[in-house]
Amino acid sequence: MSDGSQIDYNGLIPNNVGLAEDLRVRKALETWHPGYVDWWKRMGPEGFQNSPVYLRTAVGVGSEGWAKFDFVRMPDYRWGVLLAPAIEGRTIPFGAHKGEPAWQEVPGEYRAMLRRLLVIQGDTEPASVEQQRHLGATAPSLYDLRNLFQVNVEEGRHLWAMVYLLQKYFGRDGREEAEELLKRRSGDEDSPRMLGAFNERTPDWLSFFMFTFFTDRDGKMQLASLAQSGFDPLSRTCRFMLTEEAHHMFVGETGVQRVIQRTAEAMKAAGIDDPYDIARVRALGVIDLPTIQKKANLHFSLTLDLFGNEISTNAANAFNAGLKGRYQEDKLTDDHQLTSSTYPLLRLRDGAIVHEDVPALSALNMRLRDDYVKDAAVGVGRWNRVLAQAGISFRITLPHVAFNRSIGEFAAVHADTQGRILPADQWEADRETMLPTSGDSQFIASLMQPVRERGSYASWIAPPRVGVDNRPGDFEYVKIEA
Ligand SMILES: [Fe+2]
Numbered sequence: 001m002s003d004g005s006q007i008d009y010n011g012l013i014p015n016n017v018g019l020a021e022d023l024r025v026r027k028a029l030e031t032w033h034p035g036y037v038d039w040w041k042r043m044g045p046e047g048f049q050n051s052p053v054y055l056r057t058a059v060g061v062g063s064e065g066w067a068k069f070d071f072v073r074m075p076d077y078r079w080g081v082l083l084a085p086a087i088e089g090r091t092i093p094f095g096a097h098k099g100e101p102a103w104q105e106v107p108g109e110y111r112a113m114l115r116r117l118l119v120i121q122g123d124t125e126p127a128s129v130e131q132q133r134h135l136g137a138t139a140p141s142l143y144d145l146r147n148l149f150q151v152n153v154e155e156g157r158h159l160w161a162m163v164y165l166l167q168k169y170f171g172r173d174g175r176e177e178a179e180e181l182l183k184r185r186s187g188d189e190d191s192p193r194m195l196g197a198f199n200e201r202t203p204d205w206l207s208f209f210m211f212t213f214f215t216d217r218d219g220k221m222q223l224a225s226l227a228q229s230g231f232d233p234l235s236r237t238c239r240f241m242l243t244e245e246a247h248h249m250f251v252g253e254t255g256v257q258r259v260i261q262r263t264a265e266a267m268k269a270a271g272i273d274d275p276y277d278i279a280r281v282r283a284l285g286v287i288d289l290p291t292i293q294k295k296a297n298l299h300f301s302l303t304l305d306l307f308g309n310e311i312s313t314n315a316a317n318a319f320n321a322g323l324k325g326r327y328q329e330d331k332l333t334d335d336h337q338l339t340s341s342t343y344p345l346l347r348l349r350d351g352a353i354v355h356e357d358v359p360a361l362s363a364l365n366m367r368l369r370d371d372y373v374k375d376a377a378v379g380v381g382r383w384n385r386v387l388a389q390a391g392i393s394f395r396i397t398l399p400h401v402a403f404n405r406s407i408g409e410f411a412a413v414h415a416d417t418q419g420r421i422l423p424a425d426q427w428e429a430d431r432e433t434m435l436p437t438s439g440d441s442q443f444i445a446s447l448m449q450p451v452r453e454r455g456s457y458a459s460w461i462a463p464p465r466v467g468v469d470n471r472p473g474d475f476e477y478v479k480i481e482a
């Protein structure tokens, strides 16, 4: 069986898992393939399906240069099954089985738990493609249009990644789950995607950038914890997915950064010092900073809900079982079993937000969420450098974790962005200062006019510093057919 760093592109399904010799799984995937392509055509990007797009495709899974760039029509993209190379002698890094050889087959006692983890992760991948499908019509440039489609085809591949594991290791149940993954729909009343943030709308490009910055980053954290898994095929799958995920985070971070930069430049050129002089800023055809802050508040709080409840026995069980570790588990220096340690948590006690030490095993969701917040804050810091360099006093901040929550203990209260608990009517009265209003959304929508000339950008966003694959500024990233 092949586990090399080269990928076999000869068959219908590119792979480095030896599908050519694995008839059973190859047949299952080939049976699933037409339904996937059908889903892509119906629920993937609206329009542009016949336009050659300058996309990267993985040609190897090694750390050195795995991508080849070329013009591809999206339905012809070579979605495949790619695992990072096996690590000789790998052992289970944490939990009750710590130190035992990593599993190459599903441990029977944890079968249901593992399947559930795969299905939940798998469900998010097509969901985001569905959420973003209409954005091509309003792309601010060919560069951004191409980045959107790159993210979309890779989320499609992430679905393949989870479907491979389901079909290879879960037999009939796995095949049924794989079918269901193509049936649920983001935002559908009867058959929604499994997690809340993946049923929200992504109405405009600022939302897209915020989503890839905040919500894809949740994906990164989940994949990073699953990459630690004692179930080795899952670990290897997620390690490769993380290399793709890094690009999604880049698209989000630089996207918002370019919006902020353009706003800062326009304010300076017009001699506007007060970021709250919103009408004047908007008249310049750029997005005012308070509205950008409100969008960040919204996407951050929606994403925090994805981390689940503060106290979670599911998370403790998955850790104990050796299936899902902590972020960078392999770099941590404790006992990796957490049988006697505690973790400091923010909790709601008698209507107040307080710190409390709880058993570390029960707080794994919050530990991951705290790691997430730190990771996101680094990117926000880079946004703020743009403002500092422009001499503008405004700074983007992350709201308090209790703000605008629907899951977990803080769902019961109305906390403002500073974490102050307000009476419900007060919170409602202040809402328009914390979350985007319909007026804000209408203004942003009014800016969403497509720009399709090579090297041109919409008024509200700065060009990128460098092109994709070092291509020049006027490169035609998407060849749009009339
Ligand atoms: Fe993904």
Ligand SMILES: [Fe+2]
Binding pocket: 155, 216, 219, 245, 248
């Ligand atoms: Fe992603």
